Amino acid sequence: MIGSIGLILILGLLGGLIVSKARLPNLLGYLIVGIIIGPNALNLIDVSVTDISPKLRTMILIIILIRAGLGINKKEILKVGKPAILLSFVPGVCEGLTIAFLSTIFLDFTFVQGGILGFILAAVSPAVVVPSMLKFMEKGKGGSITTLILAGASIDDVVAITIFSSFLGMYGGAGFNIGSILSIPIGIILGALIGAILGIVIVKIMIMLKLDNMQAVFFILGSAFLLNEFGDFIKSYIEIATLLGIMAMAFIISSKKNTTAIRATLGNIWKMGEIFLFVLVGAEVNVPVAINAGIVGVLIICIGLIFRSIGVYFSVISTKLTRQEKIFCMIAYTPKATVQAAIGGIPLSMDVAGGEIILAIAVLSILITAPCGAVAIDIAGKKYLY
Template sequence: MQYLITLVFLVVLAFYSNFIGKLFEKLRLPSLLGMMVAGLIIGPYGLDKIPDLALKISPILKDIALVTVLFIGGLGIGVDQIKKIGRPAVCLSIIPATLEGFTIAYLATIFLDFTFVQGAILGFIIAAVSPAVLIPAMVNLIEKKVGQKKSIPQLLLVGASADDSIAITLFTSFLAIYFQGINGGDFNLKLQLIILPISIIVSLLVGACVGYIGSKSFLLIKNIKIRLATVFLICLGLRYIENRFHFNLYNSLLTIMSLGFFIRYYQKEKYKEIHQGMNNIWKYGKIYLFTFVGMAINPRLIGGYFFIGVVILFFSLTIRSIGVLISLIGTDLDYKERLFCIIAYLPKATVQSAKAGIPLQMGVIGGEIMQAIAILSVLITAPLGAIGINLTYDRLINRD
């Protein structure tokens, strides 16, 4: 009976969340904000009207949607564009998140009386840009032919996909350093920093290999529906491997984006058939992704840390923005386009919703404060980034 109730709930949820999203669009706000608000209203920290089974499968549904949009993002990147964005994309994946994470670590020692390690745990929860907000927005700009002459959406897509790897790796590293300090053990940070670039290279190579194998096998399937289903199942399988085995040298989201890139490379113009099919899946996937992200937000946690959290976020986002400008040194972007990149790199949602409660669950001292400020970062930056992208892309970057 619970399966039937959950199925009916998910169908009703799609209509309800999509309706709220449309209302926000009429107010000239991004629909994703409406979907997040819809999730917040009926979620565990709102009216609490979610069946238990729906909450249990929500991580799976979010993963499926995230896989879809990352793959679409990869399909939107051409070889000629990679040649333009190579160095700045690498810089965008490393510099802004690293500067922001360590800025928060330092500020936490002043405002929250944390040790630097505790501050770094908080810093690298917050430092990750949200693929759930940024990537759909950039895919939308690619479809509208905006910023294609300088490959601005592609630049931000590639940078954001690796940005999360940097932030999550440093988060887990400082978490391990914290517990090693308590238990009197040693933690090899140098080894972790060596593993990080290797994991990025390995992930890209896995995507390239799967794409090459596909060019000799499943990409030759004539029936587009079967070909699309095969590609989609392979993407989900690549994500499942990471979720199941947690390999240090493998980032499934980066692999899936690179697979999209190599399928476009091997398929030439025929990649558009897969692209259209994935877009149809995303129409429904985005509803569940943003709604379930909204359900994970607990505004009640913020409480007495609102003012301190806002101060920390103000300084950290300022340093993050400087990191974006540093990353774009040497590019042909004008000042308006650089400003757009800063705005696009502000939003946080997915990683923060998923990681905010981990320090508290693991018994880190100050874990409840970390959770509160991480949730605050979502409430402030997700609307700021999403609305900012929506309102400024027409004014700051050119429609080709």
């Protein structure tokens, strides 16, 4: 296991450096390395590491969301209220329903099967989007745009996963569950509320104990891990919005205390976490399975993204953003990775008809949108953000 961790760090670092020479995002190199050394190719990663890969990815995602929460400016978040709410569900619903309909035509799926596929693909990847936005924020670029995308994308996954679960329930004979749909706003409110309360408590403890920078980082990380575990334990409304709660917790801490040093320390931790995250996501990718999805899979993904982009455009149409900035928002909402890797295989494991095709298209969406989206965000951000 220790050797595999060393291999991931060294080869991931080298892959990132090689790709960066071509002025491409490092994560593209990490993904490629993961695919090559993963269990579906050279199989150089010890099974003990792949077994705990979902937990490791969750821990690293928590670090990403803490950094995002700490980086959000209170004044900026107030500016992006309505568009952020629209971005949290309009693009994903547009994409998910479009793919559900297309699946009935191209894959001979029922609408329920198509809905399962559609809302697996409808989730944007916080693992790609959040770090990209944070990089622009650290450079002082983007202003309210990056905050808008961070806020919307953090809820986007909650909506997609919940609707996916509802379609999965309908396939299993449970029928349409209005409770699952109602759990979206309830979960978001409860998750944010619990995160905010925890953030206030953490600030008071940090001041009372006079924690130094590193101690504060450990305390915040520990609290976030426990909050995530609490959501997993209770298996209810709060579970679906735990990650949003973590982001809210960090936002409250940042609004009540100077967190410049804490953000810098977490940024250094993230440099190692980034390698682990994308190498492990790459290791989940089965290229032969993705290839089997063929041209039809690519077509479904691309048309879905077109309708997703239309949803993004209508979500920000009433804002004062320039045309170029609206285009940037559309591009920023394209990458898929972590959610697709996490739930793409669930229909197959539950014997859903067409489960292999669903998994293949989910994998294909990672291969196409994660690297292309990351590169496009980087290029468009440098060109359109000020």
